[in-house]
């Protein structure tokens with residue numbers, strides 16, 4: 330099982346606000362190597378599928394509309410203990426609760442528009458990365 334990779338999305342708010350460069354700088358400065366990256370726009374079906382686990386939550390429709398609002402940047406990152414370390418780097422889901430210096434503390438606006446996604450397990454990192462990238466797009 331691959332344990333040294335995670336998957337991230339820089340969400341539409343990050344692209345809209347011109348924060349892609351500064352966020353990538355934080356990610357690489359923290360020791361993550363970018364092994365795949367591109368800008369895409371999710372369809373509604375993509376967004377519903379990606380967040381299917383939240384389909385019964387009251388915020389689901391708003392979340393889907395937010396995620397399709399504009400382009401996102403998707404990437405696969407490599408580092409020892411990638412999943413856990415990246416979740417620590419991005420901080421709590423709600424930026425108001427995120428630790429100082431974390432990406433969400435620095436760049437997120439609200440609990441919904443929270444700048445970045447990070448996979449929550451090795452298994453999901455592999456599923457999410459494979460959804461966006463073919464073998465010849467991963468280095």
Ligand code: IDP
Pocket residue numbers: 383388392421422440441442443445446447449
């Ligand atoms: P995570 O992104 O930190 O893993 P999850 O609980 O998996 O957080 O939620 C997925 C995404 O759904 C969050 O990143 C955020 O964009 C949105 N979200 C989560 N909880 C809420 C909420 O209570 N209100 C509005 N949006 C939420």
Ligand code: MG
Pocket residue numbers: 449
């Ligand atoms: Mg999650």
